[in-house]
Amino acid sequence: MNGVREAMRLDRWRLGGNGDVRDEIRPITPADVGRLRLDRTRGLDEEDLLALVVQLPGLSFWHPPTGEFVLVTPWRHRPELPGIHTLVGFRHENALIAAATDAAWQAEAAALVYVDTYEVRRPAFYVSNGFERLEEILTFELARPAALSVPGGDRQEFMLVTAHDPVGLEAALALDHATFPWLWQNSRQEFHTYLQYPGVEVWIGVMDGEVASYVGFTNYHGWGHLDRIATRPDLQGQGLGRETAVFAIDRLVAHGARRVALSTQGDNQQSQRLYDRLGFHHTPSHDYRVYAIVFDRARLGI
Secondary structure (H helix, E strand, C coil), X not given: CHHHHHHHHHHHXXXXXXXXXXXXXXXXXXXXXXXXXCCHHHCCCHHHHHHHHCCCCCCCEEECCCCEEEEEEEECCEEEEEEEEEEEXXXXXXXXXXXXXXXXXXXXXXXXXXXXXXXXXXXHHHHHCCCEEEEEEEEEEECCHHHCCCCCCCXXXXXXXXXXXXXXXXXXXXXXXXXXXXXXXXXXXXXXXXXXCCCXXXXXXXXXXXXXXXXEEEECCCEEEEEEEEECXXXXXXXXXXXXXXXXXXXXXHCCCCEEEEEEECCCHHHHHHHHHHCCEECHHHCEEEEEEECCHHHHCC
């Protein structure tokens, strides 16, 4: 029934509105990139756009008379979750989104995702285009990580994972999928790409010969970010998450981090209690939201 309802809604979008404008919307091909209206606020140039457009062929669209466009890429390297990477429009945003929505639906995507990290829009924008809010992401910061006085413990032996370590990579991937909801699970490609970034480290925690946790973090110039912390579900509540977090913070401090940030889902009370005990403080000005036009609620678990 969900699929039927979504199809009917998409039919209304395809048939409604200004038909003349809809007829002018075209899929972006590599040959079109030089004619797009570049978004300087995102730091995109033609080479960047060319590399991004080919990731999901047929899901990005533009309006040739004005150069307005919507760029759709795999969200977190997951083709089943296409996401609006960039939307550059002033008169034809709704038509561009409608075209991308229809294409994503035809491609049997679970949803079309839109994250408001770069630009916060009015609620009416999301409502009029059929987006619903999936997640509120809260951000936190530890202002003096070097002064952290919470003991971490030594029950786990931490082992570095690299892109050339298939055993460690598979162990982290399996733990990731066992711990996080489907929407937030990392793909194998996401891990591979993540491990190529400068300053990134991924470690697995081993206890009694079995993988008990993993952590991924990024060291920048003078600050660090805890990107992901996971504890095996059957071992949660035993302090292993704290031990893993303290290990990661110590590593970041050793690399010169003078402050450490992280983010988590707004409804993840367990993680928030852990971060509070470690001395992290909520930074509301950096919070963001994840919106989506949902096609398959069963897959998203909502």
